[in-house]
Amino acid sequence: QQQVKQSPQSLIVQKGGISIINCAYENTAFDYFPWYQQFPGKGPALLIAIRPDVSEKKEGRFTISFNKSAKQFSLHIMDSQPGDSATYFCAASGGNQFYFGTGTSLTVIP
């Protein structure tokens, strides 16, 4: 059973546009929601994370929006750049384990 559902599977955005990736979870015990960015040939790298006591967290061009009642959270990449082209994973944790989404392959077209 997939603990965290991520969509879309792939995304193509024009340079300067907004990229939006969505995730949903079921387990209300989850209390830490990180996003990871993975480039080809590399391991996932922590991008930004949020806890459920806030509805939004912004770091530079990256923003997490969190809706606790809907059990959904999303990553927004503003002013998307070709260098943002990568695979993005959402995750949720409420104990020892991290549950990852299936990933979104983002391509930013110049």
Add this chain to the structure above:
Amino acid sequence: DSGVTQTPKHLITATGQRVTLRCSPRSGDLSVYWYQQSLDQGLQFLIQYYNGEERAKGNILERFSAQQFPDLHSELNLSSLELGDSALYFCASSVVGLHNSPLHFGNGTRLTVT
């Protein structure tokens, strides 16, 4: 650079064989996680160790085993390999091993079973 070191980077072996993947966590991190990444499966949690002790177990096959040594490095042993075991294997480490400690991933070992 995450500070997590995985060796080897690539491994090609035949079905039925046994391999060992090695991971050195970031300096100061006590917890090590192993993940398997297949094309259509995303990141699948295998097992976690904290300061030498097994802390949590995920979808790890009985043919697979792991351990964390006193110097905190970890090894993942895969035996009786099958074609379906071909994947990227990632090690990640965290400071405490609790859910509020972010994971830092190595660059993985790509295993190809022929």
